[in-house]
Amino acid sequence: MKSKKLLAMGFAFVLAVTSLVGCGGNAESSAEETKELSMEDVLSQDPTGEKIVVATNNAANGRDVWLLGQAEAAGFNIEIVQLGGGDVTARVISEVNNPTTNVVWGPSEDQFNSMIEAGALVKFTPEWAEEVAEVSTENGYSWPYEIQPKLLVCNPDVYTEETAPKSYKDLWENEEFHGKYAVPTSFDGNTNRAIIGGILGQYLDEEGDLGVSDEGWDAIKAYFENGYKTPKGEDDFGNMASGKVPVTFTFASGLKGKCESFGVDPIIVYTEEGEPTNTNQIGVVANKNQEVVEESMRFANWLGSADVIGSYAKENGNMVANKAAEDQMAPVIKEVKENYKAQDVDWAYINSMMDEWVAKIQLEIY
Amino acid sequence: MENLTKNYKLRRNIGFILLAIVLIWGISTFLIYPNLSLLKITLFPDGKFDVAPVMQILGSERVVKALKNSFVLAVCLTITVNVLGIFEIFMLDYYEIKGKKWLNIAYHSPLICNGMVLVTAYNFIFGSQGFLTANMMELFPNMNPYWFRGFGAVLIEMTFAGTSNHIMFVRDALKNIDYQTIEAAQNMGVKGWRILTKIVLPTLKPSIFAASILTFIVGVSAFATPQVLGGEEFETINPLVMSFSRTLTTRNYAAVLALFLGIITILVLLITNYIEKKGNYISVSKVKTPLKKQKIQNPVFRAIVTALAHIFALVQTIPLLFVFIFSFMTAGDLYAGKMVLKNFTVNNYLTVFNSTTGLKPVLTSMVYAGLSAVFVVALMLIIARIITKYNNKLTGALELAFQIPWFLPVTLIALGLIMTFDKPNALTFGATMTGTVYIMLIGYIIIKLPYTLRMIKAAYAGIDDSLEEAAKNLGASTMKTYFKVILPVVWPAVLSVFLLNFIQQLSEYNVSVFLFHPMFQPLGVVLNVATSPDSTPEAQMLSFVYSVIIMIVSVLIIGFVYGRKNATLNKRQ
Numbered sequence: 001m002k003s004k005k006l007l008a009m010g011f012a013f014v015l016a017v018t019s020l021v022g023c024g025g026n027a028e029s030s031a032e033e034t035k036e037l038s039m040e041d042v043l044s045q046d047p048t049g050e051k052i053v054v055a056t057n058n059a060a061n062g063r064d065v066w067l068l069g070q071a072e073a074a075g076f077n078i079e080i081v082q083l084g085g086g087d088v089t090a091r092v093i094s095e096v097n098n099p100t101t102n103v104v105w106g107p108s109e110d111q112f113n114s115m116i117e118a119g120a121l122v123k124f125t126p127e128w129a130e131e132v133a134e135v136s137t138e139n140g141y142s143w144p145y146e147i148q149p150k151l152l153v154c155n156p157d158v159y160t161e162e163t164a165p166k167s168y169k170d171l172w173e174n175e176e177f178h179g180k181y182a183v184p185t186s187f188d189g190n191t192n193r194a195i196i197g198g199i200l201g202q203y204l205d206e207e208g209d210l211g212v213s214d215e216g217w218d219a220i221k222a223y224f225e226n227g228y229k230t231p232k233g234e235d236d237f238g239n240m241a242s243g244k245v246p247v248t249f250t251f252a253s254g255l256k257g258k259c260e261s262f263g264v265d266p267i268i269v270y271t272e273e274g275e276p277t278n279t280n281q282i283g284v285v286a287n288k289n290q291e292v293v294e295e296s297m298r299f300a301n302w303l304g305s306a307d308v309i310g311s312y313a314k315e316n317g318n319m320v321a322n323k324a325a326e327d328q329m330a331p332v333i334k335e336v337k338e339n340y341k342a343q344d345v346d347w348a349y350i351n352s353m354m355d356e357w358v359a360k361i362q363l364e365i366y
Numbered sequence: 367m368e369n370l371t372k373n374y375k376l377r378r379n380i381g382f383i384l385l386a387i388v389l390i391w392g393i394s395t396f397l398i399y400p401n402l403s404l405l406k407i408t409l410f411p412d413g414k415f416d417v418a419p420v421m422q423i424l425g426s427e428r429v430v431k432a433l434k435n436s437f438v439l440a441v442c443l444t445i446t447v448n449v450l451g452i453f454e455i456f457m458l459d460y461y462e463i464k465g466k467k468w469l470n471i472a473y474h475s476p477l478i479c480n481g482m483v484l485v486t487a488y489n490f491i492f493g494s495q496g497f498l499t500a501n502m503m504e505l506f507p508n509m510n511p512y513w514f515r516g517f518g519a520v521l522i523e524m525t526f527a528g529t530s531n532h533i534m535f536v537r538d539a540l541k542n543i544d545y546q547t548i549e550a551a552q553n554m555g556v557k558g559w560r561i562l563t564k565i566v567l568p569t570l571k572p573s574i575f576a577a578s579i580l581t582f583i584v585g586v587s588a589f590a591t592p593q594v595l596g597g598e599e600f601e602t603i604n605p606l607v608m609s610f611s612r613t614l615t616t617r618n619y620a621a622v623l624a625l626f627l628g629i630i631t632i633l634v635l636l637i638t639n640y641i642e643k644k645g646n647y648i649s650v651s652k653v654k655t656p657l658k659k660q661k662i663q664n665p666v667f668r669a670i671v672t673a674l675a676h677i678f679a680l681v682q683t684i685p686l687l688f689v690f691i692f693s694f695m696t697a698g699d700l701y702a703g704k705m706v707l708k709n710f711t712v713n714n715y716l717t718v719f720n721s722t723t724g725l726k727p728v729l730t731s732m733v734y735a736g737l738s739a740v741f742v743v744a745l746m747l748i749i750a751r752i753i754t755k756y757n758n759k760l761t762g763a764l765e766l767a768f769q770i771p772w773f774l775p776v777t778l779i780a781l782g783l784i785m786t787f788d789k790p791n792a793l794t795f796g797a798t799m800t801g802t803v804y805i806m807l808i809g810y811i812i813i814k815l816p817y818t819l820r821m822i823k824a825a826y827a828g829i830d831d832s833l834e835e836a837a838k839n840l841g842a843s844t845m846k847t848y849f850k851v852i853l854p855v856v857w858p859a860v861l862s863v864f865l866l867n868f869i870q871q872l873s874e875y876n877v878s879v880f881l882f883h884p885m886f887q888p889l890g891v892v893l894n895v896a897t898s899p900d901s902t903p904e905a906q907m908l909s910f911v912y913s914v915i916i917m918i919v920s921v922l923i924i925g926f927v928y929g930r931k932n933a934t935l936n937k938r939q
Contacts (some may be wrong), residue, residue, distance in 0.1 A: 051883040060895065060905040064722040080722050082895045086612060091880060093614075096783060097788040098801040100884050114614070120858035127923035188612055231515070232594040233496065235903055238701045257902050261697055283381045362606065363426035363619075 002178075039125050042294045043301050047075035050295040055081045055088045055101040058280075061257070063316065068335040070308060077297050085111055086188045092285060093118040099285045100284065105145075105303065108278045110188045110351035112142035115283065122286045122293055126301040132321040135279055137348075142283035143145050144321040145304045145315070148251050149275035149340045150194050153237075153266040155246035162268075165247060167271045168199055172222040181247035182236040183227030187358040190278060191251045198276030199223060200357060201345035210356050211349070221365050238262050252340075256317025272341035277322060369671045384747075393767045395793040396812060400782035401774055407785075408621040408778075419618045423626075429606065433626060439520065439592070440585030446525040447581045448574065450678065451566075452531035458533070459540050459568070462659040464672060472679030475686055477866065478920035480873040480893065482590040484915040486687040488514075488523050488595050490692060490700060497688075500703035512597065522600075526682050527591075528584055530864065532577045535821060539573035539828055540566070545655040558660065566757040572642070576824035579638050580817065583772060586627060603627065604775075608876070611777040620775060621789045627771030631771035635769065642827075650875040686917070697903035714911045723887055726917055731889040735871035738810035742818045743864050747856075749821040751848075765819065772816040780809055780880040783921070806881035806888070813877055814867050818896040825859035826852075861927055869920045873912075889916065 012093050059067065059082040081101060083091065088104055089111040093174045095101075104115070115121050121141040130142075135144045143243055154164045171177045184192035203216025228245045230236045237254075239245040241264035250258060252256030258267060284296045302308060312318065317330045319337055329337065409415060454473045457463050476484060491498050499511055543566060553563050564884045565576075591601040603623060611620035630713050662668040692700060694710045719725065749768065771779060782910035787799035799805045829852060837847040875890035882888050889912060897906040 040689065053708060054883070057720075057895075061902060062717060062720070065720055068722045079884055082723075083879070083886060084895065087879050090612065092785045094880065095788065095801055098798050100801040187609060229598060231494060231512075233486070233493035235701050238903070242702075254902065257904070261903050262696070262701075355613045358613070359610065359616045359619060362609065363422060363429060366428065 010252055019152065039297075041123075043127055043298055045294070047077075047298055047302075048291065048295055049075060049077045049254050050291050050294060051077045051079065052079055052102040052296050052299055053079045053084055053100060054103045054105055054299070055091070056105040057083060057088060058106045061316075063312075065110065066312070066315070067303075068114050069156075071302075071313075072364070074302055074308075076295075076302070078299065084188075084194045085190055089115060092120045096286075099287055102285050102287060102292055103282065103300050103303075104142075104285060105282045105300075106280050108148070109136050109139075109142065109281055110278065110347075110354070112281050112283055113139070113351070116141045116272060120286060121283045122297075124284050124297045124300070126297075126304055128301075128304055128306065128322050128324070129318070130304070131323045132304075142281040143300075143304060144279035144281045145309050146172040146280040147277065147319045147321050148190070148252065148253060148280055148339075149277040149319070149336070149342065150191055150198070150249055150251055151255065151275060151336065151340070152247065152269040152271060153240060153255075154269060155240050156244045156265060156267050158243050160247040165270055166269070167273055168195075168223070169219070171247070172219070172226045176277040177247065178226040179228055180245060181227050181244070182230050182239065182245050182249070183224050185229050185231075187362060191249070193354055193358065194276040194278055195249055196220065196357065196361065197347070197350040198345070200341050201276075201343070201347070201350045202273065204346060204349065210360060211353055212357070214341075217365075220361065224361075224366055235262075237264075240264070240266065242339045252315065253318040256332055256334070259332070268339075270339050270341070271343075277342035278339075296352065303307075377587075389749075389764070393764075395772045396783075396808060397767055399486075399793060400786040401770060401779060403786055404619055404778055404782035404832060408618045411618070412816050416618065419622050421789045422620060423622055429602070429623070432601045432603040432606060433567070434833070435517070435592075435600055436586050436588065436627075437467065437630065438465045438589055438873050439602060440469055440582045441548055442586035443524055443528065443588075444578050446521060447529050447532050448578060450525055451529045451536060451577070452570075452574075453899075454529060454541060454675070455533050455537050455680065456669070459537060459657065461671070461878045462661050462673055463586075465676065469675055472683045473533060475683050476527045477534075477869055478687060478917045478924070479686055480528065480909075480913050480916055482594075483689060483909055484527055484685055485523055485591045485594045487689045487692065489702075491685065491688055492519070493595075495701065495703045497703055497705060515597040515599070516571055517593060517596075517600045520591050520600055523591050523595055524585070524588065526678075528581060530682075531584075532581060534826070534866065535577050535859060536570055536827070536828075538862065539570045541657065541858070542828055542855075543569050543657055548657075553890060558663075572824050575638060575642055576820050578818060579635065582634055583631060586630060591667045607775050608777060611775055611781075617778075617781075619776065624773070624775045624778060631772055647937050656732070689913050689917075691888075693907070695907070700907070701903060702903045713908045718908055718911045718915075723892060725915070727889045727892045728919060729888050730886040731872050731874075732919065734807055734810055735868045735874075738807055738814060738871060739867040742811050742814045742867060743822070743860055746815070746822045747820040747853075747860065750819055750826055751852075753819075754823060754826040760889050765823075768819050769816040771813050776813050776876045777880070779812060780877045783809055783812075784880055801883070803883045806878060806883065809881045810871055810874065811878040814871070818863050818867060821859065821863045822856065825856040829855050853898050865924060865927055868923060869916075872916050872919065 001250075011263075026330075053251075054067075056067075059080050064080045064082065067098035068078065069081060085107040085283040089107050092099065092101060092104060092107050092115050097260075099120070103114075107115075112121070114140060123140045127139070128142055132144050133145060150166065152168070164172055165174065165177055165181075171181045184195055186192060199220055200212050200216050203213045203219060204211055205216070208214060208218065228239075230239065230245070236245070237250060237258045238261075240248040241262035282300045284293060284300055287296075296345075304322065306322050306324035309318075309320055309322055310328035313320045313325060313333070314328045314330060317333055320326060320329060321331050326337070398703045441671060450553045454469075458466060458470055458473065463469065479487075480609050490496050494511040494515075495501060496514075498513070502509060547565055548561055556564075587604050588602050589604045589608065592600060593605045596602065604627075606618050607623045607627070610616040610623065662671060693703070693714055694706070694712065696709055696711060699706055699709055700890060708936075746768075749764065753765050783805060787794060787797075787805065788801075790796045790798055799808065833851055833855070834847055838844075842850065873890045873893055874888065875894045878890045879894070882891055893909050893912040896905045896912070
């Protein structure tokens with residue numbers, strides 16, 4: 001009985017598989033007949049309804065339902081795969097010869113750069129390219145839809161604008177902040193990496209170990225030693241809200257939701273050196289099937305357009321890259337956008353060194 | 367007559383040769399080639415072995431300490447799990463204790479909960495802002511909120527969470543004891559304690575051995591528990607390995623560390639294999655009289671033992687109850703350590719049901735876990751049989767080959783598969799596996815091979831050779847002997863292995879995240895996306911909902927399998 005049932009389940013599974021493989025095969029053969037169209041022709045076409053797989057780290061908290069609903073209304077047929085930014089990147093790179101995803105939405109420009117290097121993406125230019133032109137260095141493959149400064153935030157009952165730290169350096173140099181600020185406890189998230197990059201990036205030195213001066217390594221060491229390593233089961237933002245560890249940091253798009261969760265209106269510190277900032281981008285994965293690639297381009301173009309990304313940002317508290325959508329941003333983010341300044345350090349170099357820095361921190365410092 | 371024997375031998379030989387070809391192909395294609403090519407890429411980046419990572423790792427105080435901690439944890443855990451496990455088995459099957467049904471459920475209950483979620487639940491109860499800690503702080507304001515942290519906390523959690531595994535196997539062996547032997551000893555005036563140490567425990571030895579090795583490996587590769595409960599004072603090595611294996615430039619560190627761990631594991635396996643071969647186990651009975659439960663005579667002792675049995679049962683079930691409760695709470699309340707009944711909500715459930723994936727991941731994981739568990743168990747029934755029956759260098763090599771997945775972090779195994787089979791490959795007859803629905807199934811099968819082999823081997827080891835001889839003397843063919851005599855004896859253990867594999871794979875993450883097909887997202891992936899550091903506290907609440915779903919599925923499957931097991935047993939009797 002059990003074996004019969006399992007057999008039946010297995011059979012159903014195999015059926016599903018063969019039908020899938022079948023689809024892929026047919027589409028591939030027709031791809032050769034389609035000749036390449038210009039970007040304008042591709043984007044001006046209506047969605048064909050070709051199934052595309054969207055891999056994203058922007059689908060939590062019901063955002064997947066929102067995205068699917070909007071996409072369907074616009075005529076797209078998408079399957080959403082929810083993965084962390086690092087996992088999406090690793091997967092796209094390792095599947096370069098046989099991709100399973102078509103559009104990548106959400107990783108940082110640095111992560112996109114490694115996908116581009118691996119030859120996993122195709123070039124495309126969305127209609128809104130002009131609107132996001134100044135936000136990041138153009139690479140021809142992936143385009144920013146969101147600006148993501150990392151913000152230092154403080155509990156408003158413990159500090160005032162005057163007594164709050166003025167820069168990251170204050171945290172470890174000024175003894176009164178010792179033990180009062182949360183530090184990264186894992187090293188795979190974009191936010192944590194940007195914080196580390198923002199600190200070490202101020203001490204770049206060609207002579208130094210891994211391109212950082214001794215002073216820089218001492219600084220990061222002091223930063224970790226005097227900070228609070230939030231244990232699992234505690235939330236750094238929650239600790240900030242309750243005043244237990246009154247200083248922490250967050251990515252800008254998390255600000256609105258976290259403040260609502262923990263019922264707090266924190267002081268946002270606009271640091272002297274500027275905020276470590278990256279952008280989150282969207283790109284199209286290379287595929288032998290030209291129809292899929294073209295539909296993916298249309299989808300990426302649609303998702304990043306002012307109306308769509310604007311209404312997304314309005315609900316979720318994102319800082320949009322598309323200038324035409326700025327009006328729709330949540331009030332708190334509008335305020336941040338007016339006040340923050342992106343930290344001016346060599347992010348391209350920092351990102352290229354980050355894996356090794358993180359390894360060194362994990363082995364010798366943390 | 368002579369012709370017949372010849373014919374039979376020929377058929378047998380052809381069978382063996384075919385099996386050998388398939389095995390050699392399977393082992394080299396899926397176990398050796400992908401892993402070797404990945405190790406080559408990571409350890410020999412320019413064709414030369416790069417010693418720098420080795421030196422850096424040995425020079426890192428943190429790593430050396432973490433390695434030491436992992437080893438100490440493994441040794442201690444093996445002891446504590448055995449003590450608790452054997453105690454619980456005696457409570458269930460040897461002594462007469464009130465409330466056996468409840469104890470039976472309680473002692474097995476941690477099996478059905480995802481490890482990461484279970485330890486999270488512990489933390490929300492005993493941790494610095496946990497419910498118990500928060501309440502105790504009101505009574506004793508001066509107490510240390512971090513009291514449940516470090517080595518002790520890790521050991522306690524892992525002991526209570528890991529003992530179910532242990533008892534599932536060792537219990538089956540206890541059923542093989544012939545009660546007549548015990549009666550005979552009693553008639554000769556042997557006291558209860560000596561019966562235990564001289565008759566009962568020796569019979570359990572092979573299973574205790576197998577379970578100990580597994581516990582040791584669980585300890586050495588501890589991941590979730592030290593991360594959550596270990597704190598800064600007690601870090602183990604595996605979280606570091608995992609974190610290094612995730613990024614391209616640090617993968618060589620992961621490989622080097624994995625090799626260290628692999629060497630420790632190999633040493634332990636070799637030592638235990640040696641001891642196992644030396645010990646000759648008495649097979650106690652041919653026609654077994656079922657065990658009669660013993661009554662503990664001393665009333666004080668009986669009361670103490672009964673109380674302990676029930677306390678352990680509570681310790682093992684309460685965290686599960688909390689997982690259930692947490693799934694109805696809001697993130698704000700949970701992190702504040704406040705249980706406000708009127709704030710309880712089904713919103714977390716609604717979010718899961720309304721998400722675009724809905725409950726499809728449950729079905730996906732059930733299919734993958736089911737198929738892989740059936741395949742692995744079936745394959746290992748054959749392999750373990752060969753290994754126990756023909757004990758030589760060749761079978762030794764075979765055994766070692768199937769244990770390869772124990773020596774490598776699963777992330778590297780997954781990466782090896784994905785990078786090796788991403789283009790047409792002669793070994794797979796020109797098929798590309800990456801990006802298909804099959805590759806995750808292959809991954810699931812690979813990571814369960816060593817464990818399943820060990821367990822089924824232990825089950826075979828408990829079989830009395832004379833049973834087989836008797837069947838043959840009565841004229842039964844090899845096949846018939848196997849299916850009618852041997853298989854029924856190992857069947858309970860086989861079911862246990864099947865269930866454990868199935869339940870563990872339901873929430874598998876480390877392999878799945880690289881190998882799953884986008885149309886079929888498994889539970890482990892959706893569950894872990896919810897618990898990632900960049901996700902909001904609200905999203906993290908969903909992990910409790912998924913765990914409750916996993917628990918329900920697990921209970922249904924266990925009920926189904928054991929329901930059938932009991933039915934067959936009844937039929938046979």
